[in-house]
Amino acid sequence: MNLLEEFPKEIRPEELGEFLEVIEKEFSAAEFPELFVHYQKNNNKIVILAVGSSNECAEQIVKIFKKHPTLRAQSGISKMIRAPKKKFLLRRTVLCR
Amino acid sequence: MSIILEMDGNYPDISSGVVSFENARTGTKLTIELPKDLLSGIYGLRSITMDTGAAVTILPEYLAQRLDIRKPKNNHQMYYIFGGVGGMSVCYHSPDAVIVRIGNRMEQLEKSILPFFLTCYAPSITSEGRVLVREEYQPHNSEILRFISPPFKHYDDYTVEVCSPNEIFSPENRRLKLEVDVGREIDYILIGRDWQAGFKCTFEAQKIILTNHSDSKDDNEIEIT
Secondary structure (H helix, E strand, O other): OOHHHHOOEEEOHHHHHHHHHHHHHHOOOOOOOOEEEEEEEOOOOEEEEEEEOHHHHHHHHHHHHHHOHHHHHOOOEEEEEEOOOOOOOOEEEEOOO | OEEEEEEEOOOOEEOOEEEEEEEOOOOOEEEEEEOHHHHHOOOOOOEEEEOOOOOOOEEEHHHHHHOOOOOOOHHHOEEEEEEEOOEEEEEEEOOOOEEEEEEOOOOEEEEEEOOEEEEEEEOOHHHHHHHHOOHHHOOOOHHHHHHHOOOOOOOOOOOOOOOOOOOOOOOOOOOOOOOEOOOOOEOEEEEOOOOOOOEEEEEEOOEEEEEEHHHOOOOOOOEEO
16 A cells, blocks of 8 residues: 555544554554554544554655645544554553543 | 764763754744753753664653644543653653754754653652552553553663763664653653654764765664764
8 A cells, every 4th residue: 555645535434443443454563563543533524644653654744734735724633553562652541531 | 965963972962953843734833952942941951862772752741832732632632651761751642743853054854753742750660650540541441450550660672771972882772761850841852763764873972963864875774983
C-alpha cells in the first residue's frame, strides 16, 4: 500500500473499528513494529490522515495539509496500534469514562 | 546540506544555533535561540539535547500550550507511560504534527514529528506509585494494574555509558536522557530521538553535524569520530 497515495481517506464513523482491524492485519508487526493511526473525526465522517510510525505519520500529515489546507481546521486523534516495548512503550493507560 | 552546531560537555547538548517549532496545523511557531533563550530562563529550559539513541521525542507540556496544541479530549485521551533509569514519565501523544527546525546562522534542517508531551514525572518507585493511583491515570479495566503491581521494573535497554567528549559515543550505548526538576519545569528538552531515519548525525568532540540523508552515502550510518 502506498500510504501517501491512499490518504486522506474518508470513512464512516461506524467503519472505524473495522478499518483499524484491517490496518493491524495488513501492516504486519514484523514490518511495522511501531504503528499509529492518525485521523480526524467530526459528526459525519472519519478522515484517516496517516498510518505508520509516529514519525512517518507526522511526515504524512504535513504533506496532506499542504495538499488539502482545509483539513487543518480540525485537530487530529492518534491511536497506537502497537509499539516495540523494548524501545518505546512500557505501559499505557486511559481515562475512566 | 549540513549544519554544524556546538555541543556542550559530556553529552551532546546543543549549545548554539536556533531551534524552532511549528504547529503544522495552526502555523503557531516558537523559536528558541541558543544559548541566549536558555540562559534567560523564559522557557524554563536549561538544555537542549540531541539524542539519536532512543525512539521517541518527549517535550514539556507547556510547550504544547505555547504551540497551540490542545490536549486530546477526554474521550480520546490516552496516557503513555515511559519508564527508565531516569524515572517514570506520563505523556500524551500530540494530536498535531510539529515541524522542528534546527539551524545555525547559515542553514537549517527540518523534520516533522508527533512528539509526546510530558504531563507528570516520577523520579522513584515510591513517587511512581503515588502518580499512578491518581484518578486521571486510572485505566478502564484492571489489565493495566498488573503492570503497576509489582510496581516498577527498570528497563535498561538504552543505558548506560556517558562518555567524555573525546571518547567514542556508541549509538547503541546511550541512555534515556530525561532529567526533570521535579514539580517544576523540565530541565531538558529532547529532540532527535526519532531522527535517525531522517538525518545522518556526526558527533565530533565538541560539535554535532546534521546532514540531510539526500546528501549522505549511507542512510543508516552514524559516524563517530
